[in-house]
Structure formats: C-alpha cells, structure tokens
Amino acid sequence: MSTIEMKNISKIYQNGTTKTYALKDIQFKADNGNFITITGPSGAGKSTFLEIIGGLLTPTSGKLLINHHSYQNLNKKEKEKFRLNTLGFILQSYNLLPYLKVEEQFQLVHKVKKDNNVGPKLWKWIVDELGIQKLNQQYPDELSGGQKQRVAIARALYTNPQIILADEPTASLDSARAFKVMKMFKQLAQKDNKLIIVVTHDLRLTQFADQHYQIIDGQITKA
Numbered sequence: 696m697s698t699i700e701m702k703n704i705s706k707i708y709q710n711g712t713t714k715t716y717a718l719k720d721i722q723f724k725a726d727n728g729n730f731i732t733i734t735g736p737s738g739a740g741k742s743t744f745l746e747i748i749g750g751l752l753t754p755t756s757g758k759l760l761i762n763h764h765s766y767q768n769l770n771k772k773e774k775e776k777f778r779l780n781t782l783g784f785i786l787q788s789y790n791l792l793p794y795l796k797v798e799e800q801f802q803l804v805h806k807v808k809k810d811n812n813v814g815p816k817l818w819k820w821i822v823d824e825l826g827i828q829k830l831n832q833q834y835p836d837e838l839s840g841g842q843k844q845r846v847a848i849a850r851a852l853y854t855n856p857q858i859i860l861a862d863e864p865t866a867s868l869d870s871a872r873a874f875k876v877m878k879m880f881k882q883l884a885q886k887d888n889k890l891i892i893v894v895t896h897d898l899r900l901t902q903f904a905d906q907h908y909q910i911i912d913g914q915i916t917k918a
C-alpha cells in the first residue's frame with residue numbers, strides 16, 4: 696500500500712528580496728492503484744509539486760506523509776532508501792548518461808539497485824510498449840528526442856517502483872506514442888497497483904487518468 700499525503704504544503708522561493716509563492720497551502724492525497732494527471736498553466740507550480748513529493752525539494756511549510764509516515768522525519772539514509780526502492784522519477788530533462796549505450800543505462804540502474812527490479816515478463820512488456828527494442832546499442836546522441844524520452848521512461852520503470860512521478864513525460868512524443876504511454880501507465884496502476892502521477896500541459900492526456908487535478912496559481916483543485 697502506497698499513499699502520499701500533503702498537508703498544508705506551501706513553497707516559497709526567495710531570490711534576494713523577491714518571493715515567489717509557488718505552492719499555497721496544498722491539501723492532496725493519493726493512493727496506489729491510481730493514475731493521476733495534473734495540468735495547469737506554465738509557472739503554476741506543477742513541477743514544484745512533483746519535486747516536493749519526490750523529495751527533491753523541501754517545502755517551506757506543511758507536512759508530506761508517505762505511507763502515513765512523515766517524510767521530513769526520515770534521516771538522509773532513509774530518504775535515499777525510499778527514493779531508490781519506492782520511487783521512479785521521470786524528469787523533463789531525460790538525464791541519460793551520454794557515454795553509455797541504452798542497454799548500459801539499464802545495467803547501471805541494476806548495479807545501483809540489485810534486487811526487486813522488474814521481472815523479465817514485465818520488462819519485455821514495457822520495452823515493447825515503448826517501442827525501444829532495437830535501441831540497445833545506441834548512444835543517447837544517436838537517439839531522437841522521442842526515443843530518449845521513451846528510454847528515460849523505461850529506465851524509471853526498471854526498478855519496479857511503487858510510486859511513479861512523471862514531469863511532462865510525453866512532451867517529445869507524437870500523439871499516438873503519447874497516448875500509448877498513457878495507456879501503459881493506466882495499466883501499470885490497475886494491474887500492478889502502482890501510484891502514478893503525471894504532470895502535463897496536454898489536456899488530452901487526462902482522459903486516461905483515474906483522477907485529474909488542476910494546479911493554478913499555486914493552488915490545487917480536483918477537476
């Protein structure tokens with residue numbers, strides 16, 4: 696069972712004397728088995744929201760509960776363990792290592808997390824769904840933007856995370872590919888009981904989600 700809960704989360708960025716109120720008193724709860732999309736205009740706070748859940752950013756105030764435990768109370772090692780074992784993060788920048796072939800990108804993940812990664816059957820399904828079967832021997836700079844994005848999605852799924860956070864995971868994909876990825880996420884939530892949260896500009900993607908939220912001006916509402 697994986698649950699994320701945000702209680703009165705606010706985030707203020709401060710640059711010199713300039714304050715930006717990126718998130719304002721957010722209340723949010725999500726359970727495993729759900730595929731959730733979050734849309735909103737540019738600068739509304741979507742990435743900030745996702746990065747706080749993923750532990751990449753610390754909120755200015757409020758509480759983040761993961762599986763009913765306070766994330767902020769975990770020590771550094773426990774936070775690293777949670778991120779490695781439970782979380783899959785698909786970032787806007789693909790973050791592929793330029794000197795590794797595609798198959799080596801996955802092997803590297805395996806070196807870092809040896810156990811409880813995806814089994815061969817699920818991995819084959821993921822690779823087929825993403826259409827990356829033939830890319831194993833390519834280096835990132837030999838791939839198109841869409842191919843890089845699909846490899847980055849596969850890499851995040853390799854560790855078989857319970858919670859998947861994705862920031863604009865289909866920005867470089869054409870509509871058909873983007874919809875295929877959404878269907879894959881929906882299936883992973885339903886069949887493998889994962890919690891998947893996708894932040895996107897693309898309103899068409901919300902049709903695949905179990906729940907859809909909007910973030911506007913730092914505030915979240917269920918759509």
Ligand SMILES: Nc1ncnc2c1ncn2[C@@H]1O[C@H](COP(=O)(O)OP(=O)(O)OP(=O)(O)O)[C@@H](O)[C@H]1O
Pocket residue numbers: 708709710715716717735736737738739740741742743744
């Ligand atoms: N490191 C930072 N320092 C200062 N302000 C920031 C920082 N990161 C984000 N902001 C500001 O916080 C607000 C929310 O930004 P955020 O990136 O979360 O929005 P977003 O909805 O993800 O936007 P986009 O869709 O364009 O990626 C914006 O006003 C942004 O300019």
